[in-house]
Amino acid sequence: MDGFKRRLKDSLQFRLSLTLSISILSIAIVAGFFAFYTAFDEAHELQDDVLRQVATLFDRHGLNPPDKGDAGNESDSEKESRVFVQIVSPNINDNAKNGLPTLLPLPTTLADGMQTVIAGSENYRVFVKKLSTGQRLAVAQETDIRDEIAYESSLRTLMPFLILIPVLLLVVADLIRKIFKPITTLSREIDSRGDQELHPIPVEPLPSEIIPFVGAINRLLARVELSVGVQRRFVADAAHELRSPLTALSLQGERLANAEMSVNARERLATLRHGIDRTKILLEQLLTLAKVHAETERIRTNVSLQKVYRRVLEDALPLAESKHIDIGVTSSTDFNICANEVDLIVLVKNLVDNAIRYTPENGRVDLSIVTGKNEASLVVEDNGPGIPESEWHRVFDPFYRIPGNHEIGSGLGLSIVNAIVSHLGASIHLGFTNKTQLSGLRVAVTFRSTNR
Ligand SMILES: Nc1ncnc2c1ncn2[C@@H]1O[C@H](COP(=O)(O)OP(=O)(O)O)[C@@H](O)[C@H]1O
Ligand SMILES: [Mg+2]
Structure with a gap:
């Protein structure tokens, strides 16, 4: 319950969905009840009208009441439309005397007009009309049957609501999701x-x-x-x-x-x-x-990565030789990057400088180019101690150096690399050269084909 309350308080989308859904449901329920009872009442009025019309018909055409119900044919299958027509005599035995049928044991004191009476064990709706002959004609119908018919037709008025509610709820849910979509897209853009x-x-x-x-x-x-x-x-x-x-x-x-x-x-x-x-x-x-x-914005040209490697190696060779480090380019493929040449040189120089500095004497530093379908990476890897995975996200922070590091440095090298990488729209990934022993740093800077 606490979670529900918090969501209700925190989420505008949730609050809006809930409020609209409850409003739709409440309106639909009230409207449904109203429609049902109006239809129920109208059905009864219609049935009363039928009784009146039957009585008028008998009067106008001077018809005699039939000796069975239904004002005509009675069959079980048509029970629903069964209507009883009979003459109301002051004495119940008068009908027999006059050769008139007595279908229902109706009270002899019935007033003229519409009324509901009990005859036998059933309730009847009866309309009594004084005929031009002076006799009183009663037209009756069982209330149970009338109610059943009215109930069924009223239920049918609820059908549109039953279809409309789920449709309306779906439309509202979809609408709210669409309304809030720009905000979701916006936060994703800012996050990235x-x-x-x-x-x-x-x-x-x-x-x-x-x-x-x-x-x-x-x-x-x-x-x-x-x-x-x-x-x-x-x-x-x-x-x-x-x-x-x-x-x-x-x-x-x-x-x-x-x-x-x-x-x-x-x-x-x-x-x-x-x-x-x-x-x-x-x-x-x-x-x-x-x-x-x-x-x-610095001038960008198509820069060959092999050329950048050569430039950086020229500068790095003295330091590498002093530590007897075997340094070289291991792949012969080349690719061009649309970038500022100095930026690229600074990027590779910092990676190579780190690789030489942090790799023990007689170590190895490899520079390579890995090309994929829509991307290409420049890779610098060494067989030194590498960087523990827990430090990967911190080494890009300015002035951050891994504790226990005795090499000369400022802690700015990887910050510079990272700034150039994001300036070029590339991405950088740290890893291990030796994945089983988790040693040696492997840095890959990946350029998407749009950078090439
Ligand atoms: N090739 C590498 N092998 C091991 N550790 C490295 C390597 N490159 C960088 N590091 C670690 O990451 C830290 C940050 O590197 P960097 O930003 O270049 O700063 P600096 O080299 O000036 O200390 C270094 O202090 C070092 O501890
Ligand atoms: Mg450095």
């Missing part, structure tokens, strides 16, 4: 958006009642976009401003290294220079992330 997709929601196909609400969301999106832009520009400007003093610091450190100094001082200088190098990497990555996030 990436973090950076702050463009306004199109109001075009929406019903006018929802447009003000969507308008408010759009204004909020615009404000969020503005403030995100301001923050990004601040980060980019700050990184840019820090670049020159840091370069100067790095130069001073280099010069200082050439000077005479004690072993202790040299050790401290090495730590200092290491710190400066880390900060330089962090600043470079920050600037790259700011550039990737910048709204300005």
Whole structure:
């Protein structure tokens, strides 16, 4: 019951469906009762009219009452239309004396007009009419039969309601579902958006009642976009401003290294220079992330992925060789992606850089291209420790590094990769190179054929 109440309170669709269904049912029940009783009454009135007409007929044509019921032929099959016609005499034995039939033991004191009387064990509806001959004619019909006929014809008036109610309920259910469909579609569209997709929601196909609400969301999106832009520009400007003093610091450190100094001082200088190098990497990555996030559309051309691999490998080879890592491209197929070349190079460079850094010495890093029917993937895999599945969703967060990581890094590499991937409309999947031992990181960036 609690669940029902909560649904009633929370769901507009449920409330509307329930209210409309109850209203339809209540109106239908009231209308049904009304129709039934009106039809029942009318059927009785019609039957009374028949009795009156029979009496008038007998009077007008001077007919004698038949010696059986039904004013003519009586048969069991036509019991429903049975009508009794007889003369009401002041004394019950007068009929016999006058050679008139007595079909029903009607009271001799019957008044003229329509009435309901008990004759024998049955109830009868009787119409008594004074004939032009001075005799009083009674036309009677069993009330049970009259009620049965009236009941059956009244039931028939309920048929349209019985058909209409389910049809109406189905129409209402369908209508409500259709009315709420734009909202469902809208929430699906918003849910499928990436973090950076702050463009306004199109109001075009929406019903006018929802447009003000969507308008408010759009204004909020615009404000969020503005403030995100301001923050990004601040980060980019700050990184840019820090670049020159840091370069100067790095130069001073280099010069200082050439000077005479004690072993202790040299050790401290090495730590200092290491710190400066880390900060330089962090600043470079920050600037790259700011550039990737910048709204300005960068020039896109058809870029060969093999060419991008070659460019990245050239830069990565010294680091790979220093760790005796076997790095290379394992597939000969190529495919072109419509993208900004620098973006693609930055993407692959970050993946390759991670693969070399996090793979132990004498390891292996493979770059390949996997083409499918409507898609193609660039794949970078290594035989290092890999990333535990529980961390897959977090490693894309800016500055997030897996605890216990001693490599130099900023925690921004995969954020940059992710930003480029969503900018290109591609998708990224992490996995294991060795699925049985759950080791080695395998990163696949998949481009749909529209990207090619
Ligand atoms: N090839 C890989 N093998 C193992 N761990 C990885 C690999 N690539 C990334 N990671 C983990 O994911 C974290 C985030 O990577 P990234 O965003 O590039 O930041 P960074 O490399 O600067 O630490 C890294 O700190 C590392 O722990
Ligand atoms: Mg990295």
